[in-house]
Amino acid sequence: MSPEALPTNQLPAAQEAYSLYAHEEAVIRQAEEMVDKLDNVSGGVRALADAYRDGYRETARLVRISDRMQLDLHEANRTLREQAADLKRLNDALHTEIERREQLEQELRRIASIDELTGTHTRRHLLELGEHEQRRRARHGQVMAALMMDLDHFKRINDGFGHAAGDQVLRDFGFLLRSSLRKGDIAGRFGGEEFLALLPETDLDTAQAVAERLCERVRDNRTLWKDQILCITVSVGVVAVLPDELLEKAIGRADQALYAAKRAGRDRVVVDHPARASG
Amino acid sequence: MDTLYLPQTQRSPLVELDAANHRLRIEGESYPEDAAAFFGPVMRALDEYLDAVRERPPARELIVDLRMLYFNSSSAKALMNLFQRLESTARDGVEIQVNWHYDADDETMMEFGEDFSEDFAAARFSLCVSDSHVT
Numbered sequence: 001m002s003p004e005a006l007p008t009n010q011l012p013a014a015q016e017a018y019s020l021y022a023h024e025e026a027v028i029r030q031a032e033e034m035v036d037k038l039d040n041v042s043g044g045v046r047a048l049a050d051a052y053r054d055g056y057r058e059t060a061r062l063v064r065i066s067d068r069m070q071l072d073l074h075e076a077n078r079t080l081r082e083q084a085a086d087l088k089r090l091n092d093a094l095h096t097e098i099e100r101r102e103q104l105e106q107e108l109r110r111i112a113s114i115d116e117l118t119g120t121h122t123r124r125h126l127l128e129l130g131e132h133e134q135r136r137r138a139r140h141g142q143v144m145a146a147l148m149m150d151l152d153h154f155k156r157i158n159d160g161f162g163h164a165a166g167d168q169v170l171r172d173f174g175f176l177l178r179s180s181l182r183k184g185d186i187a188g189r190f191g192g193e194e195f196l197a198l199l200p201e202t203d204l205d206t207a208q209a210v211a212e213r214l215c216e217r218v219r220d221n222r223t224l225w226k227d228q229i230l231c232i233t234v235s236v237g238v239v240a241v242l243p244d245e246l247l248e249k250a251i252g253r254a255d256q257a258l259y260a261a262k263r264a265g266r267d268r269v270v271v272d273h274p275a276r277a278s279g
Numbered sequence: 280m281d282t283l284y285l286p287q288t289q290r291s292p293l294v295e296l297d298a299a300n301h302r303l304r305i306e307g308e309s310y311p312e313d314a315a316a317f318f319g320p321v322m323r324a325l326d327e328y329l330d331a332v333r334e335r336p337p338a339r340e341l342i343v344d345l346r347m348l349y350f351n352s353s354s355a356k357a358l359m360n361l362f363q364r365l366e367s368t369a370r371d372g373v374e375i376q377v378n379w380h381y382d383a384d385d386e387t388m389m390e391f392g393e394d395f396s397e398d399f400a401a402a403r404f405s406l407c408v409s410d411s412h413v414t
Contacts, residue, residue, distance in 0.1 A: 058359055061394060065355045072387055 115189040117167055118174025126188025127247070130198050133186065134247050137200060141243060145207030147197040148237040148254035149177070149214075152266040154193040157230060165225045166193075169232055172223045180214040196251065204240045204271060211236040211269040219267060233267035240274060283324040292347065294321050298328050301337055306346040314353030322360065329368045340374035341365075346381075347388060355391075362398055369401035377404045 019025065113125035121129065137144050151173060158166040170193065177187050177195060187197040199207050215234055223230040237257025241250040253272050261270040287293035292307035303325070311317040332341065343365060350358065362377075369375040377399065379392035389406065396404045 058356070061359065062352055062355055064394060065391060066352055068387055068390060069351075 115174070117170050118189050118195075119171075119178060120174050120195065121186065121188035123188060123190050126186060126190070126196060126198075129186045129188075130196075130247050133198060133200050134241065137241075138243060142201050143203050144241040145199045145202045145204060146239050146241050146250050146254045147195075147199070147207060147211050147214075148190070148239075148251065148258040149195040149197070149234050150258055150262070151193040151218075152233045152235055152262075154232065157232065161225060161228070161230065165223075165230060168225055169223050169230055172221055173218060173232070173234070176217050176221060177214065180210060180217065196254070198241075204238065204273070207238050207240070208269060208271050211238050211271075215267065215269055235261040235266045236269045237261055237272065238269060239272040242274070283321065285321070291317050292350075296321070296324050296328060298331075301332075301339055301341045303341070303343045304346075305344075308348050309350040309354035309357075311354070314351070314357055318354075318357040318360075322357075322364075325361065325364060329364060329373075332373050333368060333371050336373050340376050341368075343375065343377045345377070345379050347391075348382075348385070358395070359398075362395060365402050366399055369399075375402035377402055378407050379404065380407045380409055383408050383410055 113122055114120070115122050120126075133144065151169070154166065154169070157169050170189075173195070174189075177197065181187055181197060181199070184201075185197060185199045187195065190196040199210065202210070215236060218232065218234045221231075223232070235258055237254045237260065239250055239254045239257060241247065257270045257272040261268050264270065282298065283294065283296040285291070285294040287307045290308065291311045292305050292309045295302070295304040297303075309317075345358075347358075365375050365377060379388075379395065381388035381392060389408070392406045396406065
């Protein structure tokens with residue numbers, strides 16, 4: 001038996017001892033082991049690819065979601081900007097409107113407080129100012145005088161020359177009255193041709209002097225009406241407004257003094273002295 | 280198994296997992312400060328539930344109702360994780376119906392629903408439009 005024939009029959013046992021093809025067999029074994037390992041590795045690579053594909057798909061979706069939300073935000077922002085601009089326009093318009101109304105209100109208040117014809121206060125405003133002055137003066141204990149005035153025989157002007165002439169006379173008297181008073185004095189048209197002046201911090205003597213001077217100026221005044229000259233006089237009742245006296249009551253006393261002046265022949269001043277007032 | 284119930288807050292949605300009735304409900308806006316902290320307990324409870332139904336599939340299907348008004352990217356990731364769990368459970372033989380609710384005038388949520396629907400094969404995914412003034 002040739003030694004070469006032995007391994008063929010006893011391959012497994014002789015393998016470790018010797019083999020003509022030991023090298024080839026080792027290479028095959030090695031290759032097969034490597035294929036097994038490759039199978040393991042390829043599984044890992046496949047798992048990686050799967051994970052990457054999943055991750056990639058998720059990332060792509062997240063980016064889509066983010067993009068969409070950004071778009072929404074962007075549009076919301078633009079809407080907000082437009083709304084802000086609209087609001088600003090509205091606000092500006094509103095401010096303009098408020099200014100216009102404030103001017104209107106001021107104008108209305110002026111109309112309500114100033115008698116257009118004579119430039120003196122309206123009755124309502126005069127009384128408001130008077131009440132305010134009376135309260136102020138009650139706190140400080142200061143004196144105040146009141147003048148009640150009525151144009152004499154005013155009806156004759158209206159009847160004889162027309163209402164426009166009467167208006168001109170009233171306008172002139174308004175000017176004379178206002179220019180006879182000091183700053184801080186309150187003068188107003190009380191009725192048709194009846195006027196009231198309140199003189200804060202003014203004693204009776206001073207008030208009487210103011211009234212006499214006004215009487216004189218009215219008497220001397222000449223109102224030009226078309227080609228005619230109109231003359232008028234005024235009667236005045238003067239009182240000292242007593243502390244804590246209702247303004248209404250003081251005005252009533254001034255009215256009495258005015259009628260006393262009328263009864264005494266008009267174009268004069270009658271002073272209601274405190275002694276007589278309390279008696 | 281207990282019901283998991285998280286009330287709606289300004290930044291997080293209502294979450295209700297009713298294991299006994301096989302229903303899961305998530306509703307509202309979702310932008311929690313820490314999405315992982317918020318969704319962590321939800322996912323744990325869901326996993327526990329899904330493991331149980333995998334072993335003994337229930338007679339009735341699991342119904343998942345989602346009614347999102349807004350969610351941030353982290354919440355989107357959490358929703359995708361939720362969908363993966365549902366789809367894989369459905370592949371294991373559990374009947375699952377997912378309803379994606381959105382308001383008629385909410386085009387964004389409709390588009391997101393359409394996008395999510397692509398991932399479902401074993402579970403059924405339905406887009407459910409509702410009138411915006413009906414809650």
